[in-house]
Amino acid sequence: MSISARITAIGSYVPEKRLSNQDLQQLVDTNDEWIVQRTGIKERRIAGENEFTSDLCAAAAEDMVRRYGVALGDVDLILVCTHTPDLPFPSAACLVQDKLGIPAAGAMDLNATCAGFVYGLHTAAGLVTAGLNRKVLVFGADTMSKITDYTDRTTCILFGDGAGAVLVEAAEDGAEEGSAFLAHHMDSDGSGGRHVYRTGLADSLNGMPLLGNGRTVQNGREVYRWAVSEVPTGMQKVAEKAGLSLADIRWFIPHSANLRIIESICEKSGYPLEQTLYSLVHFGNTSAASIPLALNSAVRENRIGRGDTLLLYGFGAGLVQAGLLLRWTL
Numbered sequence: 001m002s003i004s005a006r007i008t009a010i011g012s013y014v015p016e017k018r019l020s021n022q023d024l025q026q027l028v029d030t031n032d033e034w035i036v037q038r039t040g041i042k043e044r045r046i047a048g049e050n051e052f053t054s055d056l057c058a059a060a061a062e063d064m065v066r067r068y069g070v071a072l073g074d075v076d077l078i079l080v081c082t083h084t085p086d087l088p089f090p091s092a093a094c095l096v097q098d099k100l101g102i103p104a105a106g107a108m109d110l111n112a113t114c115a116g117f118v119y120g121l122h123t124a125a126g127l128v129t130a131g132l133n134r135k136v137l138v139f140g141a142d143t144m145s146k147i148t149d150y151t152d153r154t155t156c157i158l159f160g161d162g163a164g165a166v167l168v169e170a171a172e173d174g175a176e177e178g179s180a181f182l183a184h185h186m187d188s189d190g191s192g193g194r195h196v197y198r199t200g201l202a203d204s205l206n207g208m209p210l211l212g213n214g215r216t217v218q219n220g221r222e223v224y225r226w227a228v229s230e231v232p233t234g235m236q237k238v239a240e241k242a243g244l245s246l247a248d249i250r251w252f253i254p255h256s257a258n259l260r261i262i263e264s265i266c267e268k269s270g271y272p273l274e275q276t277l278y279s280l281v282h283f284g285n286t287s288a289a290s291i292p293l294a295l296n297s298a299v300r301e302n303r304i305g306r307g308d309t310l311l312l313y314g315f316g317a318g319l320v321q322a323g324l325l326l327r328w329t330l
Contacts (some may be wrong), residue, residue: 002160002181005128006329007121007151007171011064012296014162014283019145021157035157036302040259044160044204044284047143052086054095055114056163056289058137061100064165073168074177077106077136079124081116081288084142084197085109096139106133111248113196114255114316116140116288118324121312124168125181136168142287147198147216160284161217161226164292183241184326185234192319193254195222200204218259227315232269238311238323246271249325250308251298256280256290277303287316303330 020043021032085092093107112119117140124136134245143162150156197217256278266273279293308328315321
């Protein structure tokens with residue numbers, strides 16, 4: 001009998017500290033009206049000085065265990081989707097394995113920036129359905145505040161910190177509802193890497209000198225143009241692969257980059273904004289965490305029900321994008 005993959009539990013965590021638009025007025029030349037009008041963001045959560053991505057992941061997993069009563073001792077792979085690990089190495093996944101006391105699990109980080117959580121779910125489902133793993137713990141987590149330039153008003157108004165966690169487990173086909181993973185679409189355009197980046201070992205990209213000194217640098221206009229052009233096409237491709245139309249999909253959960261980007265994507269794709277879930281209003285752009293934060297909030301509020309079809313869609317630096325159509329089985 002073949003194997004399918006299901007999401008069996010979900011959790012999330014955000015730091016206690018809030019950074020409101022009014023707080024940002026004390027740092028840069030901005031105000032609440034200007035920020036809300038351009039981004040839809042009202043506040044963000046900020047990790048403490050000694051609080052890092054692995055800490056947020058561990059807290060998200062603990063939230064999941066409290067709510068669903070799941071056991072993590074038999075997890076055989078930990079995937080942390082992030083581009084802000086505590087350290088270049090060891091991986092954040094190894095640190096999470098230690099914090100949670102999970103024995104004998106594989107552990108690795110996956111960096112697809114703001115599309116990371118969707119890439120991680122796709123990877124976990126592939127490994128499970130191939131029979132290579134049985135129980136995969138997937139995190140989408142970033143501490144964006146640690147790489148944000150708080151003198152740059154075009155970027156510091158956007159970013160916050162958070163983490164989401166899900167369990168992806170094997171189930172025999174023929175069980176009720178079948179596979180939860182229905183279709184996907186993945187794409188990249190590395191020529192657009194210059195539009196959003198953070199410096200590391202290299203100080204240039206394709207001959208272009210890089211700026212930022214380890215902080216995020218973004219050409220928001222170019223990222224907006226790319227996302228609004230490419231994501232609606234990708235949404236259609238995912239739906240078509242599943243033999244559906246966008247009208248058949250109950251909820252759309254895009255990366256919470258900016259509310260104006262989400263509104264434009266919905267307008268161009270024809271998908272209703274009122275059926276679109278996002279986490280940016282109170283958490284800002286949390287990169288790989290933004291989709292699981294929105295998903296978990298809707299689950300907590302009973303907006304998402306068993307059997308609902310969900311289109312998760314991440315997009316960001318790379319440039320990368322990934323869409324995943326799920327049937328919700330919790």
